[in-house]
Amino acid sequence: MQRHLISAADLTRDDAVLILDTAEEMARVADRPIKKLPTLRGRTIVNLFFEDSTRTRISFEAAEKRLSADVINFTAKGSSVSKGESLKDTAQTLEAMGVDAVVIRHGASGAPYRLANSGWIDAVVVNAGDGTHQHPTQALLDAFTMRRRLIGPDAGLGQDLEGKRITLVGDVLHSRVARSNVDLLHTLGAEVTLVAPPTLLPVGIETWPCEVSYDLDSTLTKSDAVMMLRVQRERMNAAFFPTEREYSRRYGLDGDRMARMPEHAIVMHPGPMVRGMEITAEVADSDRCTVVEQVANGVSIRMAVLYLLLGGNEPAVTHPRTEEK
Amino acid sequence: MSKILIRGAKVLGGEPQDVLIDGGTIAEVGSGLSAEGAEVVEAEGKVLLPGLVDLHTHLREPGREDSETVLTGTRAAASGGYTTVFAMANTFPVADTAGVVEQVWRLGKEHGYCDVQPIGAVTVGLEGRKLAELGAMHESAAGVTVFSDDGKCVHDAVIMRRALEYVKAFGGVVAQHAQEPRLTEGAEMNEGIVSAELGLGGWPAVAEESIIARDVLLADHVGSRVHICHLSTAGSVEIVRWAKSRGIAVTAEVTPHHLLLTDELVRTYNPVYKVNPPLRTERDVMALREALADGTIDIVATDHAPHPHEDKDCEWAAAAMGMVGLETALSVVQETMVDTGLLDWAGVADRMSVKPAQIGQATGHGRPVSAGEPANLTLVDTAYRGLVEPAGFASRSRNTPYEGRELPGRVTHTWLRGKATLVDGKLT
Amino acid sequence: MDSHDTHSDARPVLEGPDIARVLTRIAHEIVERAKGADDVVLLGIPTRGVFLARRIADKLEQITERKVPCGSLDITMYRDDLRMHPPRALARTEIPGDGLDGKLVVLVDDVLFSGRTIRAALDALNDIGRPRAVQLAVLVDRGHRELPIRADYVGKNLPTSLRETVKVQLAEEDGRDTVLLGAKPTSQ
Numbered sequence: 028m029q030r031h032l033i034s035a036a037d038l039t040r041d042d043a044v045l046i047l048d049t050a051e052e053m054a055r056v057a058d059r060p061i062k063k064l065p066t067l068r069g070r071t072i073v074n075l076f077f078e079d080s081t082r083t084r085i086s087f088e089a090a091e092k093r094l095s096a097d098v099i100n101f102t103a104k105g106s107s108v109s110k111g112e113s114l115k116d117t118a119q120t121l122e123a124m125g126v127d128a129v130v131i132r133h134g135a136s137g138a139p140y141r142l143a144n145s146g147w148i149d150a151v152v153v154n155a156g157d158g159t160h161q162h163p164t165q166a167l168l169d170a171f172t173m174r175r176r177l178i179g180p181d182a183g184l185g186q187d188l189e190g191k192r193i194t195l196v197g198d199v200l201h202s203r204v205a206r207s208n209v210d211l212l213h214t215l216g217a218e219v220t221l222v223a224p225p226t227l228l229p230v231g232i233e234t235w236p237c238e239v240s241y242d243l244d245s246t247l248t249k250s251d252a253v254m255m256l257r258v259q260r261e262r263m264n265a266a267f268f269p270t271e272r273e274y275s276r277r278y279g280l281d282g283d284r285m286a287r288m289p290e291h292a293i294v295m296h297p298g299p300m301v302r303g304m305e306i307t308a309e310v311a312d313s314d315r316c317t318v319v320e321q322v323a324n325g326v327s328i329r330m331a332v333l334y335l336l337l338g339g340n341e342p343a344v345t346h347p348r349t350e351e352k
Numbered sequence: 353m354s355k356i357l358i359r360g361a362k363v364l365g366g367e368p369q370d371v372l373i374d375g376g377t378i379a380e381v382g383s384g385l386s387a388e389g390a391e392v393v394e395a396e397g398k399v400l401l402p403g404l405v406d407l408h409t410h411l412r413e414p415g416r417e418d419s420e421t422v423l424t425g426t427r428a429a430a431s432g433g434y435t436t437v438f439a440m441a442n443t444f445p446v447a448d449t450a451g452v453v454e455q456v457w458r459l460g461k462e463h464g465y466c467d468v469q470p471i472g473a474v475t476v477g478l479e480g481r482k483l484a485e486l487g488a489m490h491e492s493a494a495g496v497t498v499f500s501d502d503g504k505c506v507h508d509a510v511i512m513r514r515a516l517e518y519v520k521a522f523g524g525v526v527a528q529h530a531q532e533p534r535l536t537e538g539a540e541m542n543e544g545i546v547s548a549e550l551g552l553g554g555w556p557a558v559a560e561e562s563i564i565a566r567d568v569l570l571a572d573h574v575g576s577r578v579h580i581c582h583l584s585t586a587g588s589v590e591i592v593r594w595a596k597s598r599g600i601a602v603t604a605e606v607t608p609h610h611l612l613l614t615d616e617l618v619r620t621y622n623p624v625y626k627v628n629p630p631l632r633t634e635r636d637v638m639a640l641r642e643a644l645a646d647g648t649i650d651i652v653a654t655d656h657a658p659h660p661h662e663d664k665d666c667e668w669a670a671a672a673m674g675m676v677g678l679e680t681a682l683s684v685v686q687e688t689m690v691d692t693g694l695l696d697w698a699g700v701a702d703r704m705s706v707k708p709a710q711i712g713q714a715t716g717h718g719r720p721v722s723a724g725e726p727a728n729l730t731l732v733d734t735a736y737r738g739l740v741e742p743a744g745f746a747s748r749s750r751n752t753p754y755e756g757r758e759l760p761g762r763v764t765h766t767w768l769r770g771k772a773t774l775v776d777g778k779l780t
Numbered sequence: 781m782d783s784h785d786t787h788s789d790a791r792p793v794l795e796g797p798d799i800a801r802v803l804t805r806i807a808h809e810i811v812e813r814a815k816g817a818d819d820v821v822l823l824g825i826p827t828r829g830v831f832l833a834r835r836i837a838d839k840l841e842q843i844t845e846r847k848v849p850c851g852s853l854d855i856t857m858y859r860d861d862l863r864m865h866p867p868r869a870l871a872r873t874e875i876p877g878d879g880l881d882g883k884l885v886v887l888v889d890d891v892l893f894s895g896r897t898i899r900a901a902l903d904a905l906n907d908i909g910r911p912r913a914v915q916l917a918v919l920v921d922r923g924h925r926e927l928p929i930r931a932d933y934v935g936k937n938l939p940t941s942l943r944e945t946v947k948v949q950l951a952e953e954d955g956r957d958t959v960l961l962g963a964k965p966t967s968q
Contacts, residue, residue, distance in 0.1 A: 052854070052870040052872065052873070055873060060907075061908070065903065113662065133667065135667040136621075137621030141621050141666075141668070158551050160551030160552075206551060230544060231543070231549070334857070339862055340864055
């Protein structure tokens with residue numbers, strides 16, 4: 028693994044499988060009476076959130092605390108950032124406090140990359156979502172959820188997602204989740220199809236390692252997992268689609284559409300869901316929908332990532348080292 | 353002012369000749385000229401060009417003296433071989449009145465490193481709504497002939513039409529920053545494969561091309577001439593080529609960076625590559641080079657855009673757009689046009705001195721290197737190759753995309769009306 | 781102790797039949813000391829400790845004619861030398877159904893050396909449950925303890941020097957049963 032986790036595209040197949048396998052062991056810690064490991068004792072991690080994202084921050088925080096790291100939460104609101112402090116100064120201030128890793132969420136695409144590569148700080152950087160660029164831990168937890176559901180928690184160990192057919196539906200243009208998922212799922216051998224109205228697909232998408240379709244119904248029947256992306260109502264005003272009603276009729280997932288999916292197929296959503304827009308309540312509350320599971324898996328994945336980046340003297344090597352005594 | 357003998361220089365890249373400067377003019381050009389009473393500059397192997405003229409410079413004064421001043425900007429110009437720069441209007445306050453343009457013009461005159469020709473804003477405050485007092489700026493001591501809202505596009509078709517018509521009265525020219533504003537809302541880089549991957553707001557080529565298409569048609573309709581700033585796409589080249597073939601009075605410029613760099617560099621998220629218009633693709637770069645070679649694009653202009661360090665040492669979205677260019681322009685043109693065989697040195701003189709002086713009506717600049725002409729000259733060591741070291745820049749800003757890159761060519765001497773502003777690479 | 785070729789001069793100190801015999805003896809000792817092994821839970825420390833635990837469990841079953849709960853305890857996350865190496869891949873911790881509370885837990889490992897692994901295992905146990913007592917069974921005790929830890933059941937005491945290596949091979953993982961004593965590669 029590289030020293031930082033900035034983009035899902037940076038992960039090799041073996042890196043990704045190692046993270047998923049590690050997360051599988053981490054998941055078991057959640058079943059214990061004491062859900063805590065001493066592994067990152069003495070390490071300090073700052074959650075540097077320039078964008079509001081309570082669920083992602085809490086997920087990282089839970090992961091960090093379960094690994095016994097010292098956690099500092101920094102949110103932009105009401106901080107020096109709102110007084111005009113630059114990212115560089117903020118980061119250097121935090122590093123001066125002896126931070127080992129920075130988990131960063133930022134509205135600007137590339138901010139974590141800059142943080143990791145500009146020589147501003149030495150700490151390990153974990154991207155918790157940047158602009159419309161990447162959200163690698165989300166892609167990892169999605170892949171983890173797919174592997175557990177489609178292959179099995181134990182049967183999945185060491186496995187990738189070879190041949191699994193995954194469909195992502197919705198606002199691909201503005202979605203870091205879509206970008207990260209396409210990269211990671213492709214690396215893991217899955218066949219990815221993006222479904223969206225043409226206005227919500229980026230120019231240049233033709234080079235992505237996936238199929239693109241404008242028609243949801245024709246891809247549903249061939250999907251092992253369907254991931255619905257959030258569609259913000261504001262997009263309507265920028266003429267990306269005419270009305271909410273038309274969007275949900277063409278691209279929303281309702282009970283009828285779900286019934287046409289293969290029996291084993293699951294419905295996923297990175298959250299927060301916009302019920303009535305991209306997904307109906309009936310689908311969201313069905314047991315084929317993994318939304319709640321994804322949240323739980325998020326903690327395990329983030330524990331795995333933090334352990335593999337910070338648990339040793341350098342990031343984990345992909346091939347497991349042989350036992351030393 | 354005394355005599356200077358430039359000995360053995362390849363005038364416009366041709367056979368070695370001696371050039372004798374007496375006072376502010378070129379006294380004689382020939383072989384074996386007498387050095388008597390003259391300071392001798394040995395120029396063997398070097399290329400002598402007419403002093404370069406930049407139709408597109410941001411000097412930042414008044415208002416942003418933290419990034420550049422008329423003094424530091426003209427020193428940078430002299431370092432890069434320029435004897436005239438046209439100073440863009442997007443200062444604070446905006447150069448939309450006779451008062452502001454005269455101030456800039458006067459500062460240039462006082463410092464004496466390079467002639468400064470202020471460009472006047474087309475519209476008040478660059479807001480695109482109301483014509484600025486173009487005539488008053490023309491009649492001021494600064495004698496403004498070039499008008500531009502550069503940094504912003506004169507996007508309202510009616511305002512653009514009126515401006516094109518109005519400047520005909522005194523032979524002015526409108527230089528358009530072609531950027532359709534609605535198509536570039538939230539735009540951060542060229543829209544294409546790389547922007548899709550990086551998740552940066554796309555800046556479609558069509559946002560530039562649609563304005564150029566509209567403006568050449570407007571210029572044709574009202575019988576005026578229009579100048580297109582910093583052309584950046586292959587499509588823009590096609591439109592200008594078409595317009596010229598129809599006899600429309602359009603001229604166009606390309607920046608050195610659009611001749612060399614592509615949007616692949618944005619993958620580093622390093623804001624030194626953030627510029628307006630954005631870096632485009634390899635295909636665009638090749639089309640621009642070809643167009644500059646065949647004359648479809650008339651001139652090279654630097655769009656020298658200094659910014660303080662903190663405006664670039666940040667995340668991409670927060671960074672300012674623009675690059676400094678005066679001190680590296682000739683090197684980049686040598687790298688992309690001369691060393692590739694697309695243009696000879698006479699061609700470089702045409703694109704970087706003669707034509708820009710004509711478009712901007714810079715009297716006494718862009719003249720032939722011959723007896724009786726003003727001694728505005730640039731001597732270039734074309735055999736030199738070296739790394740770009742921003743620390744040595746005369747500009748107050750260091751936001752160059754070429755730091756650490758090896759480039760050919762180095763300006764060793766610049767003379768402004770016979771007065772040396774640069775000697776052996778050092779400012780006087 | 782990664783590969784065979786670095787131990788070309790390694791010599792076997794225990795062979796397959798020896799290993800089977802000492803494991804049988806350990807099983808008997810456990811029954812004896814635990815007075816029937818009613819509440820015994822075996823926890824092997826990955827990788828080879830898990831195989832040894834299963835073998836001992838099988839022998840206990842033969843002796844007592846009851847199934848003896850057997851699981852695994854990965855101690856990676858509790859190691860005290862984590863920061864000296866890149867992070868290791870985790871192994872499985874498998875606690876048998878009834879848990880550990882009130883049980884007699886017998887930890888099983890292949891080689892007892894510095895004692896640090898067992899220290900980590902005790903810490904890990906602490907987070908999982910509260911056994912009545914914890915005992916330790918090892919195939920080989922090679923000495924050189926760095927912590928006040930000793931084994932309750934030892935297959936073979938093997939005096940070694942620090943320049944020597946001890947390598948346990950088991951059929952489940954390595955294709956054969958043997959314990960090899962060799963010299964540390966001098967290149968280190």
